[in-house]
Amino acid sequence: MKQNRFGTVSAEDAAAFDRDGVVCLRNVLTPDEIEHLRTAVRKQMDQLGVSATGYDFEALARQVWDTSKPVETGGANRFDMQAMKELVLSDADSRPLLEEGEASEDGLFFYDVAAWKRDTGLREVAFDSILPSIAAELLGANYVNFWEDTTFVKAPHTRQKTAFHQDLAYFQIEGEQCVIVWIPLDPANSENGTMQYVRGSHKWNETYAPNVFVSQTPIASSPEKRCPDIEAYPHKYDIVSFDVQPGDVIIHHVMTVHGAGGNPSDHWRRAVSFRYCGDKIRYRDRMGAIQQVGVTHKLRDGDRLFASDYPMVWPKPWPGLLLADLYQQPETMTGSGD
Ligand SMILES: O=C(O)CCC(=O)C(=O)O
Numbered sequence: 001m002k003q004n005r006f007g008t009v010s011a012e013d014a015a016a017f018d019r020d021g022v023v024c025l026r027n028v029l030t031p032d033e034i035e036h037l038r039t040a041v042r043k044q045m046d047q048l049g050v051s052a053t054g055y056d057f058e059a060l061a062r063q064v065w066d067t068s069k070p071v072e073t074g075g076a077n078r079f080d081m082q083a084m085k086e087l088v089l090s091d092a093d094s095r096p097l098l099e100e101g102e103a104s105e106d107g108l109f110f111y112d113v114a115a116w117k118r119d120t121g122l123r124e125v126a127f128d129s130i131l132p133s134i135a136a137e138l139l140g141a142n143y144v145n146f147w148e149d150t151t152f153v154k155a156p157h158t159r160q161k162t163a164f165h166q167d168l169a170y171f172q173i174e175g176e177q178c179v180i181v182w183i184p185l186d187p188a189n190s191e192n193g194t195m196q197y198v199r200g201s202h203k204w205n206e207t208y209a210p211n212v213f214v215s216q217t218p219i220a221s222s223p224e225k226r227c228p229d230i231e232a233y234p235h236k237y238d239i240v241s242f243d244v245q246p247g248d249v250i251i252h253h254v255m256t257v258h259g260a261g262g263n264p265s266d267h268w269r270r271a272v273s274f275r276y277c278g279d280k281i282r283y284r285d286r287m288g289a290i291q292q293v294g295v296t297h298k299l300r301d302g303d304r305l306f307a308s309d310y311p312m313v314w315p316k317p318w319p320g321l322l323l324a325d326l327y328q329q330p331e332t333m334t335g336s337g338d
């Protein structure tokens with residue numbers, strides 16, 4: 001892997017990423033950039049209950065384990081959550097993945113996607129910050145496409161953990177030249193559910209089926225094998241986590257197995273996650289992958305990600321060009337407006 005081509009990543013950090021499959025970079029985003037992301041997340045959260053794509057996984061998990069009630073997701077219709085409940089309950093190895101302690105109604109594990117399509121501020125960070133060139137550097141890529149953004153918010157007193165998983169099989173891609181940038185919008189540490197990564201797992205040479213996040217239950221249509229039960233045997237794995245502040249980012253390789261605790265603390269843990277693909281990635285309509293919302297491309301298996309759904313964010317055609325402005329998109333079905 002090429003290192004240090006553009007001076008955005010130190011040789012030590014690039015080496016850590018290659019070796020561990022994860023690296024934490026300090027102070028790479030500005031306070032203004034963090035504020036843009038907080039604003040985008042606030043707008044998504046304001047639409048919870050109305051938007052087609054925003055879910056509360058904490059509430060959902062309660063409904064999954066309560067066999068007396070059906071699942072209720074308000075306006076969110078991206079996934080068939082009743083079918084997901086039946087899948088989890090039929091899985092002999094599934095169990096609630098909750099932090100110890102009293103049940104709390106305050107908990108919220110908010111999940112949403114694709115804010116870039118309607119939020120200029122988030123787009124500026126995803127396309128025009130230093131992140132695309134960091135991704136290019138870590139991936140040794142000749143160009144970089146933006147795949148998607150995802151929002152993960154854990155309110156104070158959220159018991160739901162994020163089940164350990166590997167990202168590749170969630171995406172319709174072939175190849176491993178892809179990184180995920182996890183961006184905390186609040187201080188995050190072991191008290192409020194910072195991310196946990198299995199060091200070196202990107203080199204296990206295994207592809208794992210996507211799971212349903214509130215349980216390790218694999219998505220039924222995926223042909224891949226189940227992710228190991230990291231939660232049950234954490235001592236068997238080399239798990240690394242980082243205490244982070246807004247401005248820091250944690251970047252993991254698409255094959256790195258990762259998860260997160262709940263947030264039993266009194267402090268929010270808001271985060272967004274950006275996914276970047278290098279030039280070796282090809283499109284693949286992978287069985288079991290999560291269908292993206294609002295995509296319009298007609299890519300076929302083996303195609304490069306040359307479509308307006310996957311903006312090329314690095315290199316820029318000329319310095320100073322604001323890609324965020326180029327990719328103004330019409331309103332899509334994905335929820336709140338700007
Ligand atoms: O923030 C979380 O709890 C999960 C994040 C994650 O899995 C990701 O960014 O790929």
